[in-house]
Amino acid sequence: MAIIGIDLGTTYSAVAALDDRGRPFTVPNRDGEILTPSAVYLAPDGSAVVGQAALDLELEQPDRVATLVKRRMGQPDYGRPIAGRSFRPEVLSAIILKKLAQDAEAQLGPIDGCVITVPAYFDDTRRKATMDAGRIAGLNVIDILDEPSAAALAYALQSGDRIAQTETVLVYDLGGGTFDVTLVKLSPQRFQVLAIEGDVRLGGRDWDERLVNWGADKFLREYGEDPRLDPQSLAGLYAAAERTKRALSKLEHATLTVAHAGRKSTYPIPRPEFEAITRDLMTRTRLTTQQLLKQTQLTWDDVSKVLLVGGSTHMPACARMLYELTGRRADHSLAVSEVVARGAALHAGIRIETTPTEKLRRAIGPQLAEVIEINVNAHSLGVAVRRGHERINDKLIPKNTPLPAVAERVYYTVTDNQSRVRVQILQGEALPAEACIAVGECWIEGLPPQLPKGSPVRVHCGVAANGRIEVTATDQTSGRAASVTIHRPGGLSDEELAHATQWVRLLSVQ
Ligand SMILES: Nc1ncnc2c1ncn2[C@@H]1O[C@H](COP(=O)(O)OP(=O)(O)OP(=O)(O)O)[C@@H](O)[C@H]1O
Ligand SMILES: [Mg+2]
Structure with a gap:
C-alpha cells in the first residue's frame, strides 16, 4: 500500500513516500536521480519521453518539447503547438505525472493515492488544473497542498523534539518558476499557516533569462548575429546560462559560452556582475517578503527562523538579502529540493490517517494522526x-x-x-x-x-x-434558497477529462 507526495515543479519534479514508521523519504527516478526535469518530448512514433532525455532532445528538436508547463497551468492551452498539436497544460502535466508515478511504482508497488503540491499563490483555476492533471494521469489525488506548507510540515516533523515550544517560521521558497513566502506557526503537533504572499511568475528561469540576454547581446555586438532568433541556439543558450548560474552559486567567477551559426564565444562573468543584472529580481522577492510581514502585524523579532526552499535559494544573494532584511541567518538543515515532496508525503499520511480505512491506518502508523494542520485562504x-x-x-x-x-x-x-x-x-x-x-x-x-x-x-x-x-x-x-459547492471549479468538463484520461492511459511514456 503506497501513498506518495509529488512536488510537480516548473523545472524539476520530485516524489517522496513514507516508510513503515511514517517518515518521509525521496524516491529516485529510474535513472537514480532525485529530481526529474519537468520536460516532455513527443516522439514521431506517438510515444512520449519525460525528464533529462526530453531536455537533451530539446536542443535538437525544440518544437517537440514542452517545458515550464506549470507556468501555463490554468490557461486553455500550452501557448504553442508541441509536435504540431495543441495541448492543454493539464495534459502535458499529466504526462509528467504518469512518468513520475510509473518510476515510483517500479520501486514501491502500486500507488494508492497521492498529494500534489502547488505554489501557495496558485488561485483556484490553477489548483483545479493541477488536480485534473493528476486525474488524467490516472492517479487518486487525495489532496492538493501548498508547497511552503509542505516544506514547513516536513521541517516541523523532521525536527521532532527540536521544536520544544511554539516557533514562527518564515518559509522563503524560490523555485524555477514561482516564488512564495509564508509565515507558519509551529509547535510539536500543531501547524498553522499565518499568511501567504507570492509571485506566480518569478523564479530561477528569470535569472537564466537575464544571463541569456547578457550573453546574446555580447554575441550580437561581436558578430552582428542574434542567437535568440534561432530556437536551437536559444535552447542551447538557456542550458548554458543555467549551468553558469549554478557555477556562480559556488564560485566568484564563471563563464558563459554562446554558440550560434557556426560561431562560438566564451564570456567571463564575475558573481557581482551577475548579481547586478538580476538585482531587481531579488528586490522583488524582498518587497514581497516585507509585504507578508506587514499583513501579520508581527515584527522580525517575532520570527524565530528563516527556512530556505527551492533550488534558486542556492544563490548566495538570497540568504544575504534575507539576513539584511530579517537579521536571521537562514536555516540550511533541509534538502531544499526534496523537502516539498517529503512534506506532501507526510500530508498524504495525515489525511489518510484521519480516514477510517483500517488497512491504511495500519500501513502508516499512528503518530501522524496527532498532527493538526491549519491553513489560510491565499486569495480574498x-x-x-x-x-x-x-x-x-x-x-x-x-x-x-x-x-x-x-x-x-x-x-x-x-x-x-x-x-x-x-x-x-x-x-x-x-x-x-x-x-x-x-x-x-x-x-x-x-x-x-x-x-x-x-x-x-x-x-x-x-x-x-x-x-x-x-x-x-x-x-x-x-x-427561497439556492446553494452551490465550489470545489476548484473551472477548466475541463467531465467529458474532456475522460477523453484526456483515456489518451494518456494509452500513451507510452518513458
Ligand atoms: N546551485 C544552484 N544555484 C542557482 N540556482 C539553482 C541551483 N540549483 C538549482 N537552481 C535553480 O533552481 C530552480 C529549480 O528549483 P526547484 O526545483 O526548487 O524549482 P521547481 O520546483 O522546478 O519550480 P517551482 O517550485 O517554481 O515550480 C531552477 O531555476 C534551477 O536553475
Ligand atoms: Mg518547487
Missing part, C-alpha cells in the same frame, strides 16, 4: 455587486483568514419584479469584478411576483479547511 473571496454602473468585488472573506471560515452579508435586489437573483462568487484582491476570477455562481429562481426593488437576499459563504467553498443565498421575503 467576495461577491459581485452592482454599485452605480459598475460591478465590484465585495469581499466577504479577506485573504489570509484562517480556515475554516464563514461570512454572511445581506444584499438587495436591484430592480422591481425581479424573478431571479444571480450570486456570483469572485476570487481576488481587485475592486472591479472583471479584474477578479469568477469561481462560481448560484441562482435563486422563482422569486415571488411583485417583489420590490431593494428586497433583501442573505448570502452565506463558507470555506472549509481543504479550500472547498460553499455558498448559500436566501431570499429573505420568500425563504
Whole structure:
C-alpha cells in the first residue's frame, strides 16, 4: 500500500513516500536521480519521453518539447503547438505525472493515492488544473497542498523534539518558476499557516533569462548575429546560462559560452556582475517578503527562523538579502529540493490517517494522526455587486483568514419584479469584478411576483479547511434558497477529462 507526495515543479519534479514508521523519504527516478526535469518530448512514433532525455532532445528538436508547463497551468492551452498539436497544460502535466508515478511504482508497488503540491499563490483555476492533471494521469489525488506548507510540515516533523515550544517560521521558497513566502506557526503537533504572499511568475528561469540576454547581446555586438532568433541556439543558450548560474552559486567567477551559426564565444562573468543584472529580481522577492510581514502585524523579532526552499535559494544573494532584511541567518538543515515532496508525503499520511480505512491506518502508523494542520485562504473571496454602473468585488472573506471560515452579508435586489437573483462568487484582491476570477455562481429562481426593488437576499459563504467553498443565498421575503459547492471549479468538463484520461492511459511514456 503506497501513498506518495509529488512536488510537480516548473523545472524539476520530485516524489517522496513514507516508510513503515511514517517518515518521509525521496524516491529516485529510474535513472537514480532525485529530481526529474519537468520536460516532455513527443516522439514521431506517438510515444512520449519525460525528464533529462526530453531536455537533451530539446536542443535538437525544440518544437517537440514542452517545458515550464506549470507556468501555463490554468490557461486553455500550452501557448504553442508541441509536435504540431495543441495541448492543454493539464495534459502535458499529466504526462509528467504518469512518468513520475510509473518510476515510483517500479520501486514501491502500486500507488494508492497521492498529494500534489502547488505554489501557495496558485488561485483556484490553477489548483483545479493541477488536480485534473493528476486525474488524467490516472492517479487518486487525495489532496492538493501548498508547497511552503509542505516544506514547513516536513521541517516541523523532521525536527521532532527540536521544536520544544511554539516557533514562527518564515518559509522563503524560490523555485524555477514561482516564488512564495509564508509565515507558519509551529509547535510539536500543531501547524498553522499565518499568511501567504507570492509571485506566480518569478523564479530561477528569470535569472537564466537575464544571463541569456547578457550573453546574446555580447554575441550580437561581436558578430552582428542574434542567437535568440534561432530556437536551437536559444535552447542551447538557456542550458548554458543555467549551468553558469549554478557555477556562480559556488564560485566568484564563471563563464558563459554562446554558440550560434557556426560561431562560438566564451564570456567571463564575475558573481557581482551577475548579481547586478538580476538585482531587481531579488528586490522583488524582498518587497514581497516585507509585504507578508506587514499583513501579520508581527515584527522580525517575532520570527524565530528563516527556512530556505527551492533550488534558486542556492544563490548566495538570497540568504544575504534575507539576513539584511530579517537579521536571521537562514536555516540550511533541509534538502531544499526534496523537502516539498517529503512534506506532501507526510500530508498524504495525515489525511489518510484521519480516514477510517483500517488497512491504511495500519500501513502508516499512528503518530501522524496527532498532527493538526491549519491553513489560510491565499486569495480574498467576495461577491459581485452592482454599485452605480459598475460591478465590484465585495469581499466577504479577506485573504489570509484562517480556515475554516464563514461570512454572511445581506444584499438587495436591484430592480422591481425581479424573478431571479444571480450570486456570483469572485476570487481576488481587485475592486472591479472583471479584474477578479469568477469561481462560481448560484441562482435563486422563482422569486415571488411583485417583489420590490431593494428586497433583501442573505448570502452565506463558507470555506472549509481543504479550500472547498460553499455558498448559500436566501431570499429573505420568500425563504427561497439556492446553494452551490465550489470545489476548484473551472477548466475541463467531465467529458474532456475522460477523453484526456483515456489518451494518456494509452500513451507510452518513458
Ligand atoms: N546551485 C544552484 N544555484 C542557482 N540556482 C539553482 C541551483 N540549483 C538549482 N537552481 C535553480 O533552481 C530552480 C529549480 O528549483 P526547484 O526545483 O526548487 O524549482 P521547481 O520546483 O522546478 O519550480 P517551482 O517550485 O517554481 O515550480 C531552477 O531555476 C534551477 O536553475
Ligand atoms: Mg518547487
